[in-house]
Amino acid sequence: MADTRLGSRQLAALLPDPAGARPAYRHLAQAISALILEGRIALHTKLPAERELAPALKTSRATVTAAYDLLRESGYAHSRRGSGTFTALPESRRPAGVSRLMAPADTAIDLAVASQGLPPEVLAEALAEAGPKLAKHAETPGYHPFGLPELRAAVADRYTRRGLATLPEQVLVTSGAQQALSLTLGLLGGPGDRVMVESPSYTNALDAVRRARLRTAPVPVTEEGWDVEIMESTFRQSVPRLAYLIPDFQNPTGCLMPEEQRARVLRAAHRSGSWLIVDETIADIALDVPPPAPLASLAGRGESDHVITLGSMSKSHWGGLRIGWLRAPSQLITELAGQRVAADMAGSVFDQLIALSLLAREHEVMPQRLRRLREQRAALADALTRYVPQWSWRQQPGGLSLWVDLGAPVASALADRAIGYGVRIESGARFAAHPGIFENRLRIPYALPADTLDEAVRRMAAALADGLLPGPAIERPRWVA
Secondary structure (H helix, E strand, O other): OOOEEOOHHHHHHHOOOHHHOOOHHHHHHHHHHHHHHOOOOOOOEEOOOHHHHHHHHOOOHHHHHHHHHHHHHHOOEEEEOOOEEEEOOOHHHOOOOOEOOOOOOOOOEEOOOOOOOOOHHHHHHHHHHHHHHHHHHOOOOOOOOOOOHHHHHHHHHHHHHOOOOOOHHHEEEEOHHHHHHHHHHHHHOOOOOEEEEEEOOOHHHHHHHHHOOOEEEEEEEEOOEEOHHHHHHHHHHHOOOEEEEOOOOOOOOOOOOOHHHHHHHHHHHHHHOOEEEEEOOOOOOEOOOOOOOOHHHHOOOOHHHHEEEEEEOOOOOOHHHOOEEEEOOHHHHHHHHHHHHHHHOOOOHHHHHHHHHHHHHHHHHHHHHHHHHHHHHHHHHHHHHHHOOOOEOOOOOEOOEEEEEOOOOOHHHHHHHHHOOOEEOOEHHHHOOOOOOOOOEEEEEOOOOHHHHHHHHHHHHHHHHOOOOOOOOOOOEOOOO
């Protein structure tokens, strides 16, 4: 794990004024530990020296020394002789383990999956159109390692219309964006290489990074968005081989990265020579703003050579299709296709023909789906306000879920208890780059019908009313999308 350093001014900007609190050292230690649990300070980050932080906070060095001592005693920091003090987590905050198996019991409302179903009539039309085309393809061997040529062309045209000129040779069709990410990590990363990731981030992407035996260099994402200065510092100090970002309605926070920040990230990645993997799987779920242009469209001279853009139909249309893609320089596409042949030879022709039909109709279908999502988001917000008014969240301009603050580190305990009340949901800790943080958070999707969401929140409120104590998650089957 790569250690990063937090400057005294950076930390002071995150902390409340300790002047009015008594005792000040305990107030300071609690504030720093809260920032660690919220993921706003990454684990293994070197804290400022006591002599540097004291003047930045306008407090005494003795206060900072006592606060650091308390952080070490409570397990939120540890010191290395001659190296300094680093952030950590107490053992009680670390989950017992992770096993990810199958879907929930039939009686459960599944809030672990942030994905929509596909209206039957829309699928029926796509099937009717794809059937005759499939008959023609049946006369061929049916293997298309790069993807069906017609679908590659449609995806390339789609990028071009969004402001990023793209040729079919720059597109590889994959089995979902997850395969696209795994192929990229396998080709460009090696065991021990550093990958800059957001924290929190999409849990399956984080798992793919871990399975590839890559080292994470986390940067925090809050409800306010990204701290680009920390990202630029991470590019300079860690010099990651790759960086994985979700700038469009970030999963799970829902934040949308401003254009000025996107340009700065592109420049920082280019200076460090890092490959930038941009996950756009939720870019189509723009509820309150126009759909954002691809991040790579902002790249300056030479900056786009190391940008890989991932896309998928799982969030915008239906996860059951397993259709995703990546856009990259054509030479890299050829190398990735070679990796793909070793994994599964090629994708289903039938599924790709269905995807082609759906993409041709998305200008008709998507407005209705987005309208329904807005209604379901409002229904979820209303249910949360009525049943659990002590919880808080920020409504973001797009995405499929709310990143809800429970006010206490009880998310894993609530998730375990909720199963008995017929609701399956995962703690915010599942989205952390390091286990044990975001125990005060739940990602609650609004992809289900309004009445189902209301019932789910009512059940969680009933589970909460039984009384929960903070503690590590128990071992149980887990599966998130």
